[in-house]
Amino acid sequence: MIREGECGAFNPLILECLTAVAGDLEKRLNHGITGREISIDSLHLSEATLDNGDAEASSRTLELLDYERMNYFFASMSNEVQFEFTEEPPMIVLSDWSDHKLDLPEIVMDPYNDEAFCATFGKENLEKLSRLLRATTIDDPVIDMEMEATVGDELRWFHVLARALWSGPSDPVYLGSIGKLIDVDDRQAELIDLQFKAYxxxxxxxxxxxxxxxxxxxxxxxxxxxxxxxxxxxxxxxxxxxxxxxxxxxxxxxxxxxxxxxxxxxxxxxxxxxxxxxxxxxxxxxxxxxxxxxxxxxxxxxxxxxxxxxxxxxxxxxxxxxxxxxxxxxxxxxxxxxxxxxxxxxxxxxxxxxxxxxxxxxxxxxxxxxxxxxxxxxxxxxxx
CATH class of the missing domain: 3.30.70.270 (Reverse transcriptase/Diguanylate cyclase domain)
Structure with missing residues (x-):
């Protein structure tokens, strides 16, 4: 369907990547490959494909690939959960920090109705986050809030910084969001302690x-x-x-x-x-x-x-x-x-x-x- 143009216009480099892995994709998915491994394989495959592309396009794409590597590196080195959420289909992709800290998979389908995801972040917190994001505009798409999440057996405070994604500019439609959750529980505990001492x-x-x-x-x-x-x-x-x-x-x-x-x-x-x-x-x-x-x-x-x-x-x-x-x-x-x-x-x-x-x-x-x-x-x- 993609090759025949039934899914819209695709970058030729993406088409080459998809064509190259088409024969092996089903086997990899059936073996439980993680989103992180797919990302790494895609980076390697994209680099190989770029060897035959034009110099300007190759340079720009390699910059984007390096940027993607840095995102994964800094996410793993800090107490952050980076996320990308799409409205259709409802799906959230989390950075790999969430896998060993929050005990959540990197890809969660229909997160607002996923039992494990809601147990971690709380149904009310997720509904509030969704309301705030949908209340933003193209000109003012950023929200921040604080919420509690369950990490292991304890509740910890997280600062949420997110940006709503809108189609537009005419008749904008909410497409999803990108953002990060920063573990601020230690800082919150220090603040509470300082407030207690002050009063x-x-x-x-x-x-x-x-x-x-x-x-x-x-x-x-x-x-x-x-x-x-x-x-x-x-x-x-x-x-x-x-x-x-x-x-x-x-x-x-x-x-x-x-x-x-x-x-x-x-x-x-x-x-x-x-x-x-x-x-x-x-x-x-x-x-x-x-x-x-x-x-x-x-x-x-x-x-x-x-x-x-x-x-x-x-x-x-x-x-x-x-x-x-x-x-x-x-x-x-x-x-x-x-x-x-x-x-x-x-x-x-x-x-x-x-x-x-x-x-x-x-x-x-x-x-x-x-x-x-x-x-x-x-x-x-x-x-x-």
């Missing part, structure tokens, strides 16, 4: 004060969409009484273990969506949504925190402020909890005080003496 306290691994402020400020909100009568939050500052004695008596390494233990107890005493943060040396913050009376909740949390750790008694003072219709600002809420905590520390420690239980005179007097955790002053040290 969390390095010792206790709860969130730090700056990130807690951002989260709580967003939750408190200030727009009309927020129901200020039903959406009530409780902010509590928790301070370990006499923590300085733990460092002075048993050493700072022991003190660090006390802080880590206390942070774990805090997290165990609240829900997963509640905020637990370290905002000072031995001072921690809790923020919880609580549309009902918060006193039973605070009482339960306080009782769960006190006890001992390796013989060191754990005594906890708490100052509590409620965000409701009268206050939605994080800084004001923090200030109120801090004033209540200072009142408790001065009044004997080991317990909790609600800011709303203080009268106006007490609030004004305490405001001048209260020191927030952000000032870096140890409360126990200043009280003694």
């Amino acid at each position: 969390h306290d390095p010792l206790t691994e709860v969130v730090n004060g700056a990130f807690a402020r951002k989260i709580i400020a967003e939750r408190l909100g200030s727009g009309e969409a927020c129901d200020r009568h039903r959406d009530r939050h409780v902010l509590a500052l928790c301070d370990l009484d006499f923590f300085k004695q733990a460092n002075d008596t048993y050493g700072h390494q022991f003190g660090d273990r006390v802080l880590k233990h206390f942070a774990e107890r805090l997290q165990e005493s609240v829900r997963g969506e509640d905020v637990v943060a370290r905002v000072g040396g031995d001072e921690f913050l809790l923020c919880m949504e609580c549309p009902v009376d918060p006193r039973p909740l605070i009482d339960r949390i306080h009782r769960s925190l006190e006890g001992d750790f390796e013989g060191f008694p754990l005594s906890v003072s708490m100052g509590v402020a409620i965000a409701g219709s009268d206050v939605r600002d994080y800084d004001e809420l923090f200030r109120r909890a801090d004033v209540a905590l200072y009142h408790k520390k001065r009044g004997g420690r080991s317990g909790y005080v609600f800011y709303s239980d203080l009268d106006e005179e007490e609030r004004d007097l305490l405001l001048e003496g209260a020191h927030t955790a952000l000032s870096g002053i140890d409360r126990d040290e200043s009280d003694q």
Whole structure:
């Protein structure tokens, strides 16, 4: 059919190559020859055929063959999967890196319905990639995205860079795509680790004060969409009484273990969506949504925190402020909890005080003496 022109116009060099392998092609395919081996044989055959061609055509074609060799070389040396996808017939050709890394053949027919191919890349990921490619244009054909793929028994992140192929320019039809998938899992893990370190306290691994402020400020909100009568939050500052004695008596390494233990107890005493943060040396913050009376909740949390750790008694003072219709600002809420905590520390420690239980005179007097955790002053040290 090709020789008789029924399949369109072909380059004469391609016709010579096809004619030369016609007698041997069926035998090779029946022996399970891989796409990679076909490519190598074709390169060798093409070079032999070019010996009889004109010089200009031979030079240009040899350049293309060398370029093809380089593509295979660099694909094998890097964590990349190069691919070519055709719409009709639906088929994807993968670089040989995929064979030993992804355990996929180099040629996959009907990849969107191939069980092994979909298991590796995920049906939803493939559908998203297809939508993005089909949404491109001739003038803007490139897309990039990140997706997870199964490599061995683990999920790894890949960066996908692909270019859609369109017929055109009039009435363009989507023909397929070319592109590559780059293994970026190690880089992704480093990024996640850096983000974790930026938002969390390095010792206790709860969130730090700056990130807690951002989260709580967003939750408190200030727009009309927020129901200020039903959406009530409780902010509590928790301070370990006499923590300085733990460092002075048993050493700072022991003190660090006390802080880590206390942070774990805090997290165990609240829900997963509640905020637990370290905002000072031995001072921690809790923020919880609580549309009902918060006193039973605070009482339960306080009782769960006190006890001992390796013989060191754990005594906890708490100052509590409620965000409701009268206050939605994080800084004001923090200030109120801090004033209540200072009142408790001065009044004997080991317990909790609600800011709303203080009268106006007490609030004004305490405001001048209260020191927030952000000032870096140890409360126990200043009280003694």
